[in-house]
Amino acid sequence: MKHLLIIIAALSFSFGAVAVQPDERLADPALELRAREVSKALRCVVCQNETIDDSSAELARDMRILVRDRISGGDSNEQVLSFMVQRYGDFVLLKPRMNAETLLLWFGPLLVLIIGAIMTAQRLRKPASVGPAALNESEAKELKSLTRPETRP
Amino acid sequence: MSASTPQTKRWPFIIPLLVIAALVGIFGKRLSDVSKGADPHLLPTALLNTPFPEFDLVALPGREPGFVTSELKGEVSLVNVWGSWCVACLAEHPFLMTLKRENTVAIHGIAWRDAPEASLQWLEKHGDPYTRIGQDPRSVAAISLGVTGAPETFVVDQAGIIRYKQVGPITPEVWQTTLAPLIAQLKK
Numbered sequence: 001m002k003h004l005l006i007i008i009a010a011l012s013f014s015f016g017a018v019a020v021q022p023d024e025r026l027a028d029p030a031l032e033l034r035a036r037e038v039s040k041a042l043r044c045v046v047c048q049n050e051t052i053d054d055s056s057a058e059l060a061r062d063m064r065i066l067v068r069d070r071i072s073g074g075d076s077n078e079q080v081l082s083f084m085v086q087r088y089g090d091f092v093l094l095k096p097r098m099n100a101e102t103l104l105l106w107f108g109p110l111l112v113l114i115i116g117a118i119m120t121a122q123r124l125r126k127p128a129s130v131g132p133a134a135l136n137e138s139e140a141k142e143l144k145s146l147t148r149p150e151t152r153p
Numbered sequence: 154m155s156a157s158t159p160q161t162k163r164w165p166f167i168i169p170l171l172v173i174a175a176l177v178g179i180f181g182k183r184l185s186d187v188s189k190g191a192d193p194h195l196l197p198t199a200l201l202n203t204p205f206p207e208f209d210l211v212a213l214p215g216r217e218p219g220f221v222t223s224e225l226k227g228e229v230s231l232v233n234v235w236g237s238w239c240v241a242c243l244a245e246h247p248f249l250m251t252l253k254r255e256n257t258v259a260i261h262g263i264a265w266r267d268a269p270e271a272s273l274q275w276l277e278k279h280g281d282p283y284t285r286i287g288q289d290p291r292s293v294a295a296i297s298l299g300v301t302g303a304p305e306t307f308v309v310d311q312a313g314i315i316r317y318k319q320v321g322p323i324t325p326e327v328w329q330t331t332l333a334p335l336i337a338q339l340k341k
Contacts, residue, residue, distance in 0.1 A: 045301045058266065059301070062292035087299035089199040119165050 019056045019064075026068050035068045039079050042067070042084055043092050050093060165324035198318040199299055205232070206297040210287020214268050216276075220261055220287025220294075229326050229339045230259040231332075232307040233283070234295060236267040239303040241315050245322035246279050252328075253282035258336055262286040265295050265303055308332065310339045 020039075026032040039053035044060040052060040052067075063084075070080045084092045096102045135143065168271065173257075201207075205222050212219035227234075235242040249260060262283035264272040271290060276283075289295055298307065308317040317335055319327060 057294075059292060060264075063296055065291060066296050084296075087199055087297060088301075089299075089322070098241060107215075 002048060004028055019060065021061070024061070024064055024068065028072075031068075031071050033073050034077055034103050035064070038067050038071070038080050039064055041081060041094055045088055071114060154292055157255050159244050192198075195252060200317065203315060205307065205313050205315055206294070208287065208294050208297070210263065210289060210294060211287055213264065213273050213288060216273060216286060217277075218285050220263060220285045222313065224285065225261070225309050228259055229311060229336055230261055230284075230309050232261045232263060232309060234265050234289075234298065234300050234303050234305045234307075236262045236265045236303050237271040238267065242304045242324050243279065245304050245324075246312055247283075248325060248328065249282040250280045251281075257333075259284050263294055263298075265289045265300070308335060308339070 020036070026035060036053060040051050042052045044049065044050045044052045044055035044057055044063075046057050046059050047055050050057075050060070052063045067080055070083065071077075074082070079092065083095075090096055090099075090102070096105060098106055164196055205225060207222045208220060209222070218224075220232075231252075235245075252258060253260060260282050261283070264312040266289070272286075272288075287294065288324075292300075304322055306319040306323055307315050308319070310316050316339060317332070321333065322333065
């Protein structure tokens, strides 16, 4: 138990490897926090599956610095993101924006859920009306012969 | 006695099969495109048909003039993002020199993430096809242009609007099939 607690404590105090170099950081902690937030929303365009905050690529570093320059210059987070989207397209955002092109991406799962719900509802409503088919003539005869009252031997 | 048959419709069960078939089709098309040479890392050009971003980039020491966006206006030009560290740029370079000799179109350079001495040495060794060269040591221009790698070349028209982006080296094939017709049309 004690060991487990130590492991949990160690894990909760560890930090993920961060690519941001000390010389990149802004002096103002509030601005630096915003820069980190923006960096985490931007894809590294040369590595494709990392944020620029995580990436050690040179271009990612330059993008982090540009993000900080723009934030220091008075840009809002949204303005910085828009600047990047204007240059690199929606691709640069890790969380795609909602627009005509991404509508299916955002609402596709909901659409599938609705279709599934409709199909399930239809199936659940049906069975009451479905019973075994009526016996035909020969079947009725056979049944009668089997269930005929016993005669005394 | 025959088993009773349920009266529910069977067609909805074909839907998952159709969805899978559609996905296989889409993924298969993309995979075959890539195996035929499409670059999976290629991003769409966001800046197409927008004005070339405003820059005033410093010249390489002793090699004036630098790169100023406003100076682009009035003629069709190529803006080539390169670096002395870039192998593909070296592969493209002889063709840029040919274009320069034939005086086809103005070529400007953005020296991306490069030490000025290294850029100058490279130009001295391999030739200098550029009219203007601006330094971009911290990728400010490169990021503003949405550049992901070198070389990338922008075709800019007389009004300073980006009309095309060539990702990767300009080969004679690319020139003949794409760039030359476009430039001829823009010059009209």
